[in-house]
Amino acid sequence: xxxxxxxxxxxxxxxxxxxxxxxxxxxxxxxxxxxxxxxxxxxxxxxxxxxxxxxxxxxxxxxxxxxxxxxxxxxxxxxxxxxxxxxxxxxxxxxxxxxxxxxxxxxxxxxxxxxxxxxxxxxxxxxxxxxxxxxxxxxxxxxxxxxxxxxxxxxxxxxxxxxxxxxxxxxxxxxxxxxxxxxxxxxxxxxxxxxxxxxxxxxxxxxxxxxxxxxxxxxxxxxxxxxxxxxxxxxxxxxxxxxxxxxxxxxxxxxxxxxxxxxxxxxxxxxxxxxxxxxxxxxxxxxxxxxxxxxxxxxxxxxxxxxxxxxxxxxxxxxxxxxxxxxxxxxxxxxxxxxxxxxxxxxxxxxxxxxxxxxxxxxxxxxxxxxxxxxxxxxxxxxxxxxxxxxxxxxxxxxxx
Numbered sequence: 046x047x048x049x050x051x052x053x054x055x056x057x058x059x060x061x062x063x064x065x066x067x068x069x070x071x072x073x074x075x076x077x078x079x080x081x082x083x084x085x086x087x088x089x090x091x092x093x094x095x096x097x098x099x100x101x102x103x104x105x106x107x108x109x110x111x112x113x114x115x116x117x118x119x120x121x122x123x124x125x126x127x128x129x130x131x132x133x134x135x136x137x138x139x140x141x142x143x144x145x146x147x148x149x150x151x152x153x154x155x156x157x158x159x160x161x162x163x164x165x166x167x168x169x170x171x172x173x174x175x176x177x178x179x180x181x182x183x184x185x186x187x188x189x190x191x192x193x194x195x196x197x198x199x200x201x202x203x204x205x206x207x208x209x210x211x212x213x214x215x216x217x218x219x220x221x222x223x224x225x226x227x228x229x230x231x232x233x234x235x236x237x238x239x240x241x242x243x244x245x246x247x248x249x250x251x252x253x254x255x256x257x258x259x260x261x262x263x264x265x266x267x268x269x270x271x272x273x274x275x276x277x278x279x280x281x282x283x284x285x286x287x288x289x290x291x292x293x294x295x296x297x298x299x300x301x302x303x304x305x306x307x308x309x310x311x312x313x314x315x316x317x318x319x320x321x322x323x324x325x326x327x328x329x330x331x332x333x334x335x336x337x338x339x340x341x342x343x344x345x346x347x348x349x350x351x352x353x354x355x356x357x358x359x360x361x362x363x364x365x366x367x368x369x370x371x372x373x374x375x376x377x378x379x380x381x382x383x384x385x386x387x388x389x390x391x392x393x394x395x396x397x398x399x400x401x402x403x404x405x406x407x408x409x410x411x412x413x414x415x416x417x418x419x420x421x422x423x424x425x426x427x428x429x430x431x432x433x434x435x436x437x438x439x440x441x442x443x444x445x446x
Contacts, residue, residue, distance in 0.1 A: 057175065061084065068082060079436070081406060081433055082422065084369070088287045091328075094327050112307055115323075121326045123136060129253075132266055132267055140306045142314075145251050145294030146294065149172075152277055153212075154179075155305035157180040158182075164206070165177070170220045174414070189201075191361075191363055194363070202238075206244060211243070212246070215234070217264075218253075218256060219252075225366035231264075235268050248277070255368050257366060278298065282325050282329070287339075292321060346369070346423040346430055347371065349427065373421070375419055396408065398440070
C-alpha cells in the first residue's frame with residue numbers, strides 16, 4: 046500500500062519548472078543552453094526595496110506577523126488598489142500570501158466543493174487546473190485560439206457557464222500568450238457575468254504593468270462595479286518589481302472570502318516573511334518610474350523576438366499586448382523530421398528536439414492547454430534572445446519533409 050495520497054494522481058509537476066530544471070542540468074553538464082522557460086524578470090530588485098528589507102532586519106523586524114499581512118502592507122495595498130485601479134478596499138478586505146500562487150490556491154481551497162466548476166480560458170497558466178483539482182473542483186477549459194487573439198469570447202463564456210460554475214479565472218495580460226483585454230473586451234465579458242449571480246471572478250493581474258502600444262490596463266471589478274462583491278482581485282510584487290524570490294502576493298475581495306483565505310493560511314504557512322513584507326511596503330509606496338522604463342525594454346525585446354520567430358520556417362508568432370511571453374504556433378513543423386530522423390508529431394516533440402539539437406529551452410503549448418504552440422519568456426538579455434532566435438531559425442530550417 047502506497048504512502049502517497051490519491052489526490053496526487055490528479056496533478057502533475059509544473060512543466061515550466063521542469064523545463065528550467067532541465068536547462069540547469071544541461072548547463073551543469075557543460076552544454077551551451079539558453080533557458081527561455083522561466084517567467085522571471087532578469088532585472089534586479091531596485092535598491093530602495095532592498096534597503097527597506099535591510100533596515101527591517103536591523104530594526105529586529107524578524108518576528109511573526111499577522112497571518113495574512115502586516116497592517117503597514119495592507120495599508121499600502123489598499124492605497125495601490127485605489128490609486129491604480131479605482132478600487133476601494135478596507136484592510137480587512139486584503140490578504141497577503143507567499144506569492145500570488147498561494148493566494149489563488151487558498152481561495153480555491155476555501156471555496157470549492159467536490160464537483161464545483163471553474164472556467165479557465167486556454168491557453169492558461171499551468172497551475173490553474175491543478176490547483177482546482179487539488180481543491181476537488183472541476184476545471185473547465187475553454188479554448189481561445191490565436192484567431193481570437195487568445196482571448197475569451199462572451200458567447201463562449203456564456204456557453205461554458207452551468208449551475209455548477211463557481212469561478213471564472215481571468216489572467217490579463219496573460220501567461221502564456223501575453224494577450225490583454227481592452228476595456229470594451231472586458232466589459233463584454235462582465236456583461237455576461239452580471240447575468241449569472243452565482244459565478245465569482247478570480248482576476249489574476251500579476252502582469253498589470255507590462256502593457257505595450259498604449260493599451261490601458263483594466264480589471265473586472267473596476268470595469269463593472271456590480272461584480273465588486275464577487276470578485277477576488279489578485280496581484281503581487283513579483284513581476285512589476287522584480288521580486289520573484291521575495292514571495293509576496295496579495296488580493297482584495299469580500300470580507301467573508303478574505304477571512305476564509307486567512308483560515309486556510311493560518312493552518313498552512315502562517316504569515317509571509319516579515320522582511321519581504323517590509324520590502325513590499327517600499328515597493329508599493331516608493332518610486333514607480335523604473336516600471337515604465339523596464340516595460341519599454343520588454344517591448345523592444347518583444348518586437349525583436351516576434352520579428353525573428355516569424356522569419357523561422359514553419360512558425361507563426363502573434364504580437365502580444367503585454368507580459369513578457371510570446372506564444373508562437375509550430376503547426377508548420379508538425380510531421381517534419383529532424384536531421385537525425387526524429388519525427389515531430391507534437392509541440393512537445395518540437396521543444397524536446399529544439400533543446401537537444403540547439404540548446405534552447407522553451408515550454409510546449411500542450412502544458413498550457415492549447416497546442417501546437419510553445420511559450421518563450423523574453424525576460425532575459427537582448428543578446429541571449431537574439432542568439433536563441435537564430436538557433437530556432439536554424440533548427441526550423443534544418444527540418445525535412
